[in-house]
Amino acid sequence: MAKIIGLTGGIASGKSTIAAYFQSKGAAVLSADDLARTLAEPGGELYQKYVAHFGQGILLPEGTLDRRAIGNIVFSDEQQRRWLDETSHPVLQAAMVEQIQAARQKNFPVIILDVPLLFEAGWDKMTEVSCLVFVDAAVQLERLIKRNGYTKAEALGRIAAQMPLAEKKQRADSLIDNNGSLAESYNQADKLWKEWTHAGLS
Template sequence: MKIIGLTGGIASGKSTVSAYLQEKGASIIDADGIAHELLEPGRPLYEAYRNHFGEKILLPDGTLDCRAIGQLVFSDPIERKWLNATAHPLIQQEICQRLQRYQAEKKSVIVLDVPLLFESGWDKMAEKVCLVYVEEKIQLARLMKRNGYGREEAAARIAAQMPWEEKKKRADCLIDNSGSLSSTLRQVDDLWKEWTHDGVS
């Protein structure tokens, strides 16, 4: 059994790589997916955010306006620190529960899909860490197109994350997603062979 940490930057294509690994047979623990579950009305993160930010971050149907929260958090380091301190323990608890379940089920490859893997310190839970990265100008263009952000907002989101060079230093393996999809998937295929045949040391 191998536990692989998968991370990247915003709009790096990490989710594409994660989905492909799942197709190949990996068991995925998706930190963003867990966070979304915990943000549903009545769940712990929903209540914490509502109590902290107030009604201004609610949509008319009572669900959270995640874009409004994002704008508050990315423009204020203090709010970002509060959010991380509140959300990370709850998400980590759920990650650990799922990891234990997959280990009990003897899954061959477990992937911890975590955008802030290094920032949260959760890379210590993985045997190997794989980084999906792109050239910064491509990252900026993709983020603007995907989320409808202006250049300034997109650049601020990117700047709030750990720099690529620091992540590259910490990662055990790299996937360059700056080119075509087929090029990216070939890199994943090579890593999959390594993980499933050569083992993870």
């Protein structure tokens, strides 16, 4: 039976790059972000809940959700962020369980749950092993501003909303240091892949 690995990392840590690499090696990669996007499309379960709660002001002219507007609300208001998490996580978790069951039917050697808030949302309980992709704080901030076009304040707000990196490192079973070159990161991933596909996991 496929081993279930929880892959996580701070925002802009390069987690998606590592997830794609594991996928190229034969893993099934199930992305919580992709699930959230699907469920937040017009007519989706999360879309309806968000519009009912936040109002029409979070919609773009074409009727889709303005993700940046929602982000600015929830990352500046702890109560709103708690509401978002408590509303979205059960919906996403149920959808993820369905995806895991579907992936199990296809005989993948490894099923990777790509979940940014793996520890924060308690999704690590769904996995056998957790793996953290990390970068230094300065690298993370620079990448996030460059990638998303955020102001420094917006970027810092999103980083602060996540569990501190030091705590994630303590909780993770495996680490991938993504501060160096891609080749160095892939080399670490190769070692873990060998461990996951050949060693028995208790």
